[in-house]
Amino acid sequence: MKYDNLDDLDRSPCSISFDDSIRRRRRGRGYHEIMRSYLSVELRKGTLGEAKRKILSYTPGAWIEEVGGLRRSDYKLPKTTTLLLIGPRGSGKSSLVNRISGVFEANKVSSVRAQVSYNSFVENGTYFLQEYMIPRGSASFCLYDTRSLSDNSSDNYEMLKSWITKGVRHGELVIRDSDSPSFIKSMKCKASQCGYWSREARMVNFVIFVVNGVSVLKTMGDSNADEQYTYMLANTFSCPYLSFKDAKPVVVFTHGDILSRSERARVRIHLGELLGIPPDKQVFDIPDKFDAPTKLTILDMLQYSLEHADRNLPCKNRTLEKVVAVFQVVFLVGIFLLTLYFAHRLQKLMGKAMHRKHAHESETPLDWHSIRHLWLG
Known part of the structure; x- marks a missing residue:
């Protein structure tokens, strides 16, 4: 068989068969690694308290790796590390907020902080950005629950661009x-009635991408399934605004409690291939449960997110700092010299006044014109 170019050679039956074989082997190895990770979490249940204490001890910048000659003081440290939750409608972002909050709170009722949509097929959800400090009352890090992603990629692009470049504000209305027009009018009316949103914008430090594991599995097993969901996941995940340097978002898939463990492993492998990330390390399976393995998985996901948030903090602008420092020194020196000058002039003024008094040059009291004449010499 003759091939005109390398592209044709790459598409030969032998190379296709070889690629398929490599892909199957990779999937098989990934499947076994993921199944072992489920067993590992079960065996690590005794370390739940230690994992929780590690997250509770976190402060912004605490896990910075001092490499390349850079130190912790070289980075811009936020007051609060901000983790942004994004995902399609029905992915379970608000439910995830409640499960994360519940890991740190004994009262199950108080830990239900985010409003959950009971029926994901109904047009509702989160329309106002919501900030949740984790744990409650702390200032170390927070989660931001957001409006669901749209089927329109341009809507998602503009929404994500705004959040990442301008920051997020608690209570801010999100419209597309x-x-x-009727929806926008009604939501703006509701926003005006609510009245308040935070004036302080928090810059996003890392992103948690939340997907529905059942929806993903459906697209895997049904050749006639709508590919829009898969396309939207891949297209949104590849948005450059979501990556911090080379660090891509962490992925959480939900609703795995109604799937078998084998199906959950397949979903993780598929998401890894679709999004280009390691499925056993960057895709976290957090089902709608509240047992010890789920809590430990949540803590592992938070540790991964906070470590990468710290690792990709921006460095300070040393040139600007030096310019400001020089300006401050010049300003202080100028104030000092002006003070000396006015003190000297005042001393001369007082000396002239005393001299005129003793010489009896004038018996009239000093008025404003006399003082001005003495001051100007």
């Missing part, structure tokens, strides 16, 4: 260009 594709929203109907």
Whole structure:
């Protein structure tokens, strides 16, 4: 068989068969690694308290790796590390907020802080950005629950661009260009009635991408399934604004409690291949449960997110700092010299006044014109 170019050679039956074989081997190895990770979490249940204490001891910048000659003081440390939750409608972002909060709170009722949509097929959800300090009352890190992603990729692009470049504000209304005028009007009316949103914008430090494991499995097993969901996941995940340097978002898939463990492993492998990330290390399976393995998985996911948030903090602008420092020194020296000058002039003024008094040059009291004449010499 003759091939005109290397592209044709790459598409030969032998190379296709070889690629498929390598892909199957990789999937098989990944499947066994993921199944072992489930067993590992079960065996690590006794370390739950230690894992929780590690997260509770976290402060912004605490896990910075001092490499390349850089130290912790070289980075811009936020007051609070901000983790942004994004995902399609029905992915379980608000439920995830409640499960994370519940890991640190004994009262199950008080840990239900985010409003959960009971029926994901109904057009509702989170329309106002919501900030949740974790744990409650702490200032170490927070989660931001957001409006669901749209089927319109341009809507998602503009929404993510705004959040990442301008920051997020608690209580801020999120509307899209594709929203109907009546919907925008009603939501703005509701926003005006609510009245308040935070004036302080928090810059996003890392992103948690939340997906519905059942929806993903459906697209895997049904050749006639709508590919829009898969396309939207891959297209949104590849948005450059979501990556911090080379660090891509962490992925959490939910609703795994209604799937078998084998199906959950397949979902993780598929998401790893679709999004280009290691499925056993960057895709976390957090089902709608509240047992010890789930809590430990949540803590592992938080540790991964906070470590990468710290690792990719921006460095301070040393040139600007030096310019500001020089300006401050010049300003202080100028104030000092002006003080000396006015003190000297005042001393001369007092000396002239005393001299005129003793010489009886004038018996009239000093008025404003006389003082001005003496001051100007």
